[in-house]
Amino acid sequence: MNYFKKILRYAYPYKKFAFLNIFFNVLYALFSTLSFVALIPVLEIIFSKERTPVKEPVYEGFSNVKDYSQEYLNYFIIENINKYGEFKVLMYMVGIIILLFLLKNLSNYLAMFYSTFMRNGVLRDLRNDLYSKVISFPLAFYSEKRKGDTISRLSGDVDEVKNSVLSVLEMIVREPLTILFSLITMLFISPKLTLFVFIFLPISGFLISRVGKSLKKGSLKVQQEQGTFLSILEETMGGLRIIKAFHAERIFQNKFEDSNQRFYKYSNSVMNRQNLASPLSELLGIITIGILLVYGGYLVFVDSTLEASFFLGYIMLAYNILTPAKAIAKASYSVKRADGSAHRILELLEAENTITDIENPVHKKEFDASISIKNISFKYEDQYVLKNFSLEIPKGKTVALVGQSGSGKSTIANLLTRFYDVNEGSIEIDGVDIRNISKESLRGLMGIVSQDSILFNDTVANNLKLGKPTASNEELKEAAEISNSYEFIKQLPAGLDTNIGDGGNKLSGGQKQRLSIARAVLKNPPIMVLDEATSALDTESERLVQDALEKMMQHRTSVVIAHRLSTIQNADTIVVLNKGEIVEKGKHEELLAKEGVYHSLVEMQSFE
Template sequence: MKDFLRILRRFMPPYKRELIFSFAFNILSALMNVLSFALIVPILNILFKINEDTYEFLPWISPDATTIFQKVESVMEVAQNNFYYLSANYIEQYGASSILFILALALVGMTLVKVGVTYLSSFFLIPIRTGVVRDIRNQINDKILSLPLSFFSEERKGDIIGRMTGDVGEVENSIMSSLDMLFKNPILILVYFTTMLVISWQLTIFVLVLLPVSGFIMGRVGKTLKRQSTEAQEKWGELMAQIEETLGGLRIIKAFNAEKKVAGRFHKGGDDLRRMSNKINRRQQLAHPMSEFLGTLTIAIVLWYGGNLILGHDASITASSFMFYLVMFYSIINPAKEFSKSAYAIQKGLASMVRIDKILAAESNITDPENPVQIPFNDKIEYKGVWFKYQNNWVLQDINLIIPKGKTIALVGQSGSGKSTMVDLLPRFYDVDKGEILIDGVNVRDAKIVDLRSLMGNVNQEAILFNDTFFNNITFGVDSATMDDVVEAAKIANAHDFIVGTENGYDTNIGDRGGKLSGGQRQRVSIARAILKNPQILILDEATSALDTESERLVQEALENLMRNRTTIVIAHRLSTIKTADEICVMHEGRIVERGHHNELYDLNGYYRKLCDMQQF
């Protein structure tokens, strides 16, 4: 219950108005329910002629009543007396059948009001439920966008998707659907219990002894449900990860005839999830029959005890009042059963909320400084004694490099030498462990992240495009661009001709990750996006390594247009593309081992010469 209330405190504040209205209508609903059933007592007395007493009209408050409790008790006794007095007079004039007709109409009218206010209580509860679920989804999405790349290198994308879908859905179906437990059922239970206490305190005390016993038995059944639900949600996340991997690797799966292997792995995971779900759902379904049996057993015991009270010589309760008491007691059983069912469902939802909180509670070490400094970038970029590691081993060791504004610096070396890591540190995708990176003498950690990254544009080996139109992909991150700006950028990137050749031109959808385009076309759209942003610093990460010769020629021409008069850092495997760089830095095992122009490095007969010879350059 503590965890449930903590979740409500986190997400309920925006919905205070709806909460107050729902709470108020729930109270009205409970009171109308009691009043409508209270009419059963006089109806039974009239039908069976139980009450033959003679009544006189009494003043509403006894002069002997001094305390508030005495006054309330006095008003209730007088109200009952006067009701029977007026009923007796009406029966004498018009007959018993007419008073029965009036009471029946009153019962229907009060029931109509009761169901109306019950609907209104749910009417105001629904926006709370849907709003909280929407807020959780938005918070997860915003958190994912704010977390550093290092978080996702340790988490599987499919598992994260599973938390946004399966876990949030479980929270909606369990915790949010159980809001009645807190805002309706307790009110009904309290009002019905108070009514039972007024009718017969002896009988109610007897009931109080029975209820904790049944509650303890049901609590024992649901104790392990939360742990089992956590395991099931983790298994669901694993399956989502497998689906994501399968969709991304279909070409390789088919090429290596691995369909059976992948299918077998998925089927095994599905079987495990099914077994877990069977245990959870069977235990959850046990809640209703168990609570029903225990409720019936309790009613039977109450019937026995109450019957003894009526049949005793000093009867403390009349037969008609006992019938009303049983109605109230039976009415309290349903919200009590819903309470127990909600408790089971909440355990499942809390297990999902724990997995969601692993994302929401994750802390980002890439943050803005308290007093950010503006970076003008008029002079140079400097890597000064930079060391970095992802986990245990150093990926970069004592990197010292100066990149003058307007110059092109190329990073070459074997895979794993630290080239991509080095450029990822500049826009603070990661932070250095030792040393510092300066732009015009200002540490990049001292600038706002958005200001720092606005200086830079990226073109990667794999063109990252979105399932949208050419126009929206090229203007991605640039809000004020016009169609003329987009067309100009596409022409510079050698992309305009094939774009206008498509069905709807710049309004043509390019498919998931640009799947409708060739590799060279995707790369040129990516370059057009960088051209439109017009960054001062350009980062090219093996932008032509995955292309054929013809596409590489067009892309290289587009890159040369993009690089003109910009500070550029190029990562290249094809050494033919960086011959004209102002300086080439050769990296080996996280260090810069050679630097200089192409001819100088080639004549050194060192690492660079070996790389050139391997490519038959």
């Protein structure tokens, strides 16, 4: 229960709705009991043949309250029957019963009405906080976690907790009060009979709790497996082209079916335990009522210490305990399941974000002098990708990083933008360590164009406006022209307002890349980071994109990570990396003249 208790703090802002829910639940419990008590006079009218007027009883103190109540009820009924007739009195009593049931159900509706606002409010706030956490985590977090598992926590786990918030309110307020009010009334009617109920309740609670002990563990397995098959689904949809190309449908079908089979098995186990709660509690209740009928019959027919109408009313009250007892058992199981879900949610909410701002970060608006990379070393896991790497990038210059795959080029882009933090050394902008600059202002200084053109299922305009949300149509057009994308945008069905599909799949690779450049141009940052921006393009697209990049890089500081060396010949400095270290540095012609590593790379690409 510890995890679920932590999640319940989300209900605190909705305490007004919780109190209203509790208030109407108290009324529900009260009217529920009174509606059954009101049946006693009706039974008295129907079954009693005694119609001789009796003397009004005298109240002699609390010790005699039970006998006084029975005698006064008889007196009241006989007096009114003699005055108004049996049928009219019966009609009045039935009217009272209907009114009590109406009030009971109205209270139930209002209790549910206010709990709806609280449950959905908890759901909204919890998902907002989870989403905020999801987008704040560094990229490293998702290299270790399945995306589908994260999606499962935001959907299935949160829903499980939401449903259990209501279960808790019912378990601690409505159902216990219904049982309590019923028991008090039953104790008043017959203390001897009620003794059996007090014996039954703890035995019932013990047996039900024994069944539910393993529920949390089973529920955790269900939620984890749901995360697994959602991950497979997410990977399938993202890689459908490759799956079909390699005719791997059966492989992925088997993976999904295996996971779904485990989910089926775990779900059956959990649901069967949960489903046992209701019939088990009802069976125990019926056994108790059977005992009550035998002993109550003795008190009515043999001992003559209890009237038949009171005994029948008592049995109805006893049966009235069964429904809330079953509800408490089900709610208890629901909370146990929710505790497993709450554990998974809290794992995400309480996970440490390793890339955070310091207490009073520098808010840097301008880039004035240079970027200094000083003796940095970095590793993703165990092996260092960069070792004692140093580089100075003056303002207004273009520095290109080249080298074979795995040499650390893209890692430098990730470190400059602080998607990851260095293990050793520092990166400084105008002499200020980027770890001391707020992430918002640091990334505000930079525009990024990556190899993968990441676009969203939205219009062209809204994709571009990620760079500048307040941009006008004129600014969008200007950015599109600089990136050589305006010509194809004009030909789209709705121009800038055309939806480009999931991941921009309605566009070609070159068009997507030019939109990525337009987005960076619109942002108009002083520093550009280009991570292999042309490596995935055909020759014609590369020419258009390269032209767009050159326009964009004018009067800006640029860090270019290049696979195709033809795209960086005009760079002010070319840095050649090998296994995370600088092996050569200079201009294109200088490096060719050395006939070293760079010369070999150019020769290989020329040959290709």
